[in-house]
Amino acid sequence: MEKMIGKTVKIAAFSSIFLAWICSHELGANAATVVVEMKNLSFVPNTVTIQEGDTVRWLQKDTTAHDTVSTTSLWKSALLRLNGTFEFTFSQAGTFSYFCTPHRSFMTGTVKVSPAAPVNQPPKVAVQTPKDGEVATEPFNGVISVDATDSDGTIANVEILVNGVVVASVAKAPFVAPILGAAAGTYVIAAKATDNGGAATTSASVTFTVKAAKTAARIENPALLPDGRFQFNVTGSLGESYSVEGSLDLGIWSVLATRTSPFTFVDDQTKAVERRFFRVR
Numbered sequence: 286m287e288k289m290i291g292k293t294v295k296i297a298a299f300s301s302i303f304l305a306w307i308c309s310h311e312l313g314a315n316a317a318t319v320v321v322e323m324k325n326l327s328f329v330p331n332t333v334t335i336q337e338g339d340t341v342r343w344l345q346k347d348t349t350a351h352d353t354v355s356t357t358s359l360w361k362s363a364l365l366r367l368n369g370t371f372e373f374t375f376s377q378a379g380t381f382s383y384f385c386t387p388h389r390s391f392m393t394g395t396v397k398v399s400p401a402a403p404v405n406q407p408p409k410v411a412v413q414t415p416k417d418g419e420v421a422t423e424p425f426n427g428v429i430s431v432d433a434t435d436s437d438g439t440i441a442n443v444e445i446l447v448n449g450v451v452v453a454s455v456a457k458a459p460f461v462a463p464i465l466g467a468a469a470g471t472y473v474i475a476a477k478a479t480d481n482g483g484a485a486t487t488s489a490s491v492t493f494t495v496k497a498a499k500t501a502a503r504i505e506n507p508a509l510l511p512d513g514r515f516q517f518n519v520t521g522s523l524g525e526s527y528s529v530e531g532s533l534d535l536g537i538w539s540v541l542a543t544r545t546s547p548f549t550f551v552d553d554q555t556k557a558v559e560r561r562f563f564r565v566r
């Protein structure tokens with residue numbers, strides 16, 4: 286019973302190593318570990334091909350002692366007993382021969398290390414217009430334009446997102462999407478670029494505000510102050526800028542003040558004139 290449990294555990298441990306090796310090679314991301322057995326007075330497999338950064342693990346399966354020694358002194362293990370292991374990680378591409386010291390005349394092996402596949406660099410992407418913080422007035426017509434580049438390939442697609450929703454998917458430059466009659470509101474604009482290698486980058490987001498159209502201001506509560514000055518209140522679109530203009534003849538108008546609605550305008554010059562006309566815009 287104990288023997289059987291022991292065997293099961295060994296098989297499980299071996300298969301997990303094997304799976305890890307396959308997965309990491311398929312992904313091309315993480316370094317792999319490849320097992321070479323020392324078995325029946327030989328290295329099995331006799332030649333292994335790995336990538337830069339991968340590791341070879343020698344596993345002793347003979348009762349006769351073996352070691353693994355690089356012909357260029359890159360590595361050298363101790364003499365290994367049954368189930369003993371030795372690992373070496375290959376950081377340089379090349380072909381590396383090795384041998385077992387007690388059986389040098391016939392027990393040899395080779396590790397071929399190929400250069401690691403270049404890693405696909407993700408694209409760069411930025412929203413060019415509108416600018417972050419830009420404010421416009423409704424109804425707004427314009428263009429969202431996006432700059433997307435890929436240092437080691439081409440741009441396969443650019444998605445333009447407004448408030449998290451894809452409004453355009455553009456396969457080649459220029460990467461633009463029209464804005465037609467945008468109503469008042471805040472728009473968060475971003476773009477997601479995908480390159481020909483499948484890597485994607487999402488841009489920094491840009492906040493674009495469309496304000497309600499400016500309404501005509503009202504002149505309210507006109508009053509002559511005890512000191513002879515004239516005042517009135519101006520109420521227009523909240524936060525919008527309005528200019529008070531004055532004229533003596535309804536022909537020539539001059540700006541008397543420009544302020545943010547709502548505000549009270551007091552005319553210091555009323556005392557000096559017989560009459561004056563006002564308008565606000």
Ligand SMILES: [Cu+2]
Pocket residue numbers: 326350351352385386387388392
């Ligand atoms: Cu040997």
